[in-house]
Amino acid sequence: xxxxxxxxxxxxxxRGVSATRCFSAxxxxxxxxxxxxxxxxxxxxxxxxxxxxxxxxxxxxxxxxATDLRDSPSRFFEAHRILARHAVDxxxxxxxxxxxxxxxxxxxxxAAGDEEQVGRLADxxxxxxxxxxxxxxxxxxxxxxxxxxxxxxxxxxxxxxILNTPHEGxxxxxxxxxxxxxxxxxxxxxIVKGESKGPHAFVMDFRQSGSLVPNVTIDDMGTKTVGxxxxxxxxxxxxxxxxxxxxxxxYAEVDGDGExxxxxxxxxxxxxxxxxxxxxxxxxxxxxxxxxxxxAKTKAYSDAKKMFAFxxxxxxxxxxxxxxxxxxxxxKLKELDDYVxxxxxxxxxxxxxxxxxxxxxxxxxxxAKVKAVEDSIEMVHRxxxxxxxxxxxxxxxxxxxxxLQCCKFAEGDSRILMSKIARDRLRxxxxxxxxxxxxxxxxxxxAMAMKKHLDNGxxxxxxxxxxxxGIYELAETVMxxxxxxxxxx
Ligand SMILES: Cc1cc2nc3c(=O)[nH]c(=O)nc-3n(C[C@H](O)[C@H](O)[C@H](O)COP(=O)(O)OP(=O)(O)OC[C@H]3O[C@@H](n4cnc5c(N)ncnc54)[C@H](O)[C@@H]3O)c2cc1C
Numbered sequence: 090x091x092x093x094x095x096x097x098x099x100x101x102x103x104r105g106v107s108a109t110r111c112f113s114a115x116x117x118x119x120x121x122x123x124x125x126x127x128x129x130x131x132x133x134x135x136x137x138x139x140x141x142x143x144x145x146x147x148x149x150x151x152x153x154x155a156t157d158l159r160d161s162p163s164r165f166f167e168a169h170r171i172l173a174r175h176a177v178d179x180x181x182x183x184x185x186x187x188x189x190x191x192x193x194x195x196x197x198x199x200a201a202g203d204e205e206q207v208g209r210l211a212d213x214x215x216x217x218x219x220x221x222x223x224x225x226x227x228x229x230x231x232x233x234x235x236x237x238x239x240x241x242x243x244x245x246x247x248x249x250x251i252l253n254t255p256h257e258g259x260x261x262x263x264x265x266x267x268x269x270x271x272x273x274x275x276x277x278x279x280i281v282k283g284e285s286k287g288p289h290a291f292v293m294d295f296r297q298s299g300s301l302v303p304n305v306t307i308d309d310m311g312t313k314t315v316g317x318x319x320x321x322x323x324x325x326x327x328x329x330x331x332x333x334x335x336x337x338x339x340y341a342e343v344d345g346d347g348e349x350x351x352x353x354x355x356x357x358x359x360x361x362x363x364x365x366x367x368x369x370x371x372x373x374x375x376x377x378x379x380x381x382x383x384x385a386k387t388k389a390y391s392d393a394k395k396m397f398a399f400x401x402x403x404x405x406x407x408x409x410x411x412x413x414x415x416x417x418x419x420x421k422l423k424e425l426d427d428y429v430x431x432x433x434x435x436x437x438x439x440x441x442x443x444x445x446x447x448x449x450x451x452x453x454x455x456x457a458k459v460k461a462v463e464d465s466i467e468m469v470h471r472x473x474x475x476x477x478x479x480x481x482x483x484x485x486x487x488x489x490x491x492x493l494q495c496c497k498f499a500e501g502d503s504r505i506l507m508s509k510i511a512r513d514r515l516r517x518x519x520x521x522x523x524x525x526x527x528x529x530x531x532x533x534x535x536a537m538a539m540k541k542h543l544d545n546g547x548x549x550x551x552x553x554x555x556x557x558x559g560i561y562e563l564a565e566t567v568m569x570x571x572x573x574x575x576x577x578x
Contacts, residue, residue, distance in 0.1 A: 115161040124152055124171055131175045131183060137320040141269040144186055145217035155195035155210035158367060162437035165191065166371060173375035177382040177486035181495045182319035184375060189265040192368050194220030197274045200360045201290050201337035213272060221270035221295065223324060228258035237288045239326065241277035241336075245347040250291065250336065252277060252329040260323045267307050267322025270295045275326075276361065279336070281349040290337045290361050293329075304329045315491040337361075359445060366446055368500035369454050370436055373429045373461035376496040377422060380465040383486045384418055387472060390479050411475045418468050425461050428572055432457045435576040452513070453576040455506040456568040462496045463503055469493060507564035511535075514567050528566050535559045 127150055135143070148155075158165045168191075172184050195210055213220070229236040238259035241250040252275065254260050261267075261275070273295040279286040294302055301307065310321040336342060340357040344350050351357075391405035406412060432453050439446050446454065473480040473487055480487045497503055514528075518536045523529050535556060542552035553560065 113163060115163040116167045120152070120164065121167065121171075124168055127152055128172055128175070131179050133179045135318050137182075137268060137318055140183055140186060140318040141219060141266065141320075143183065144190060144219060147187075148190070148214050148219075149217045151214065153191065155191065155214050156199055156207065158192065158196045159199050159440055159443070162367075162440045163433070165367070166374060166433050166437075169371040170374050170378050173378035174382045176375070176379050176489055176492045177386060178484075178489075180315045180318070180489045181492040182316035184492075185265055185316060185495060185499075186319050188368065188371055188375075189222055190219055192371060193222035193224075193364050194270075194272070194274050196364045196367060197222065197290050197361055198292055198337060200363045201339055201357060202292070203337075203339045206292065206334070206337060206339075218271040219266055219269060220272040220274060220292075221264050221266040223261040223264050223273055223275040225262050225264070226258070227260050227262045227323070237276045237278055239275065239277040240280055241275075241289065241291055241331065242280040243282075243343050243347065243349075244330075245282075247330070248333045248347075250279075250331040250333070252291070252293075252326040252331055254325045254327065257325075260325050262323050263310055264322050264324055265319055267324055268309070268320035274337075279341075279349070281343055282347065284349075286341070286349050287356075288358050288361070289341065290357070291331055291335045292337060293331050293335050302329065313491075315489050316495065355445070363445060365500045366436060366451065366454050367440070369458040370429065370433050372496045372499050373425075373458045374433070376462045376465040376493055377425055377429065379489075379492050379496075380418075380469055381422060383469060383490075384415070384472060386486055387476055387479065388415060390485075391476060394479075405476070408475075414468075414471060414475055418472075421464060421468065425457075425464060428575065429457045429461055431575050431577070448513075450576050452510060452567070452571050455501065455510060456571045458501065459503045459506050459568060460572060462493060466493045466497065504561075507561055507568075510567050511560045511564040514563055515539075528563075528570060531563055531566055535563055 127147060131143075132139075147153075153164065153168045154160070157168075169184070169188060172187055176184055195213075198210055199207055223239075224237065226238055229238055238255060239261065240253050240255060242253070243249075244251055264273075271294070273293050275291050275293060276288050277291060279289040295305070296302065304327045306325040306327070307322040310323060313319075313321070333343065337357070338352075340353060340355050340360055341349065341351050388406060391411060394405040396403045396405055396408070406415065432450070435450055436446060436454065439450070469487075469490055473490075479485050514532050515536055517523050518529070518532045524533050538559060539552040539556050542555050543549070547555065
């Protein structure tokens with residue numbers, strides 16, 4: 090077996106720094122031990138092919154099933170948390186590869202596929218086949234509210250879909266695992282009888298016997314600051330023919346007469362968007378785990394580092410500014426752990442029921458992600474300023490802090506999420522709702538300021554841009570309230 094699960098780590102062990110966990114049927118002590126054992130010997134400086142092979146072998150252990158996101162959400166989240174701790178020593182590459190496969194690729198099939206399509210996930214897993222997820226495009230994607238320009242046109246003559254990248258700006262961009270994936274979930278605008286039906290998810294063979302399927306072109310996105318054990322590709326489709334059953338069809342399909350049919354009252358794209366919610370929780374927890382592990386590792390160093398003193402034998406950890414930073418970090422981590430944990434449990438219930446989170450939970454999850462990531466970026470930066478030369482050492486873990494940058498923009502960038510939170514709050518004001526509280530007054534003040542711009546001839550966008558500071562301030566106020574109330578209030 091290649092350098093994979095069995096490779097020995099030369100780094101500090103990362104066990105023993107986790108948030109306190111309550112074991113359950115889904116996450117038993119036995120399961121946790123097995124997952125730790127299967128993942129504890131992660132390697133640094135592996136090639137992307139080796140990294141992919143590690144994931145193939147990990148999936149084949151069956152410790153985490155592709156459907157666990159629905160059947161055992163706590164296990165799904167715990168698996169992510171444990172892996173995130175390795176990012177301090179090995180960077181973000183493997184964690185991203187893992188979550189793209191389990192959350193974005195398999196999770197989208199679980200959410201939007203019918204029974205037969207979901208059933209195939211077990212076959213992929215047994216064969217160690219990996220999947221990528223193609224949503225982001227060069228000029229559109231996650232940041233633009235899930236717009237896609239890639240087209241999947243239904244061809245009545247052959248009962249197939251024809252996948253196309255209409256122009257260079259519509260190329261799929263940054264697709265993780267694009268150089269190794271056997272399967273792909275691709276988001277494309279479905280066109281039936283000349284009419285756009287909006288973005289739908291298609292599952293396709295991406296490679297057969299290791300070679301790209303015909304009419305798919307890929308290239309490398311380039312070298313990154315961290316995570317180069319993860320392959321990222323841009324992808325171009327030219328008349329790629331997909332069989333009819335490639336459309337994930339739990340909520341919509343093209344019938345025998347070539348007519349588009351919606352099943353039930355769920356919009357297919359709403360279910361695809363669900364993956365962003367599970368992803369946001371997983372990302373929030375990953376940021377907290379990275380920070381917890383880095384703080385633990387740094388504290389182990391500063392506890393052991395003796396300092397000069399006329400009296401006694403102080404250690405670096407006792408320096409007041411560092412000591413107080415450790416205490417502040419412990420308190421803030423606990424608050425965030427508790428809050429994100431509440432969001433995880435609330436989302437877990439929804440996932441098990443196969444439903445969609447309500448607006449309150451959506452806001453709570455967005456808040457969890459923004460707060461966990463932004464606070465971790467700040468606290469890690471401050472730690473770096475206080476520990477002297479240690480922060481410069483290659484093995485200390487600070488060189489992988491761009492892991493937190495990845496957390497910041499993955500599954501919804503902080504700015505985008507905050508803009509949405511503020512926009513939703515302003516809508517309440519437009520409807521004349523909830524304006525008496527301090528938050529309501531702040532929102533009303535912002536709405537009036539924007540109206541003034543509009544009255545002076547500004548466009549809506551110009552009014553929004555002119556008040557950008559107020560928008561993020563309003564989002565901060567809403568997030569503080571949402572976090573205080575929690576998902577269940
Ligand atoms: C390592 C890595 C792996 C990835 N894997 C995948 C994958 O597997 N599949 C996939 O589909 N995608 C993937 N992505 C794409 C990822 O989701 C996007 O990079 C992300 O959505 C950010 O897009 P961008 O970098 O083009 O940001 P840009 O759109 O260029 O935005 C830059 C910044 O401007 C701000 N901004 C942008 N628009 C607005 C706005 N309207 N209002 C306010 N602020 C704004 C934000 O702060 C944003 O961070 C990956 C990216 C990376 C780097």
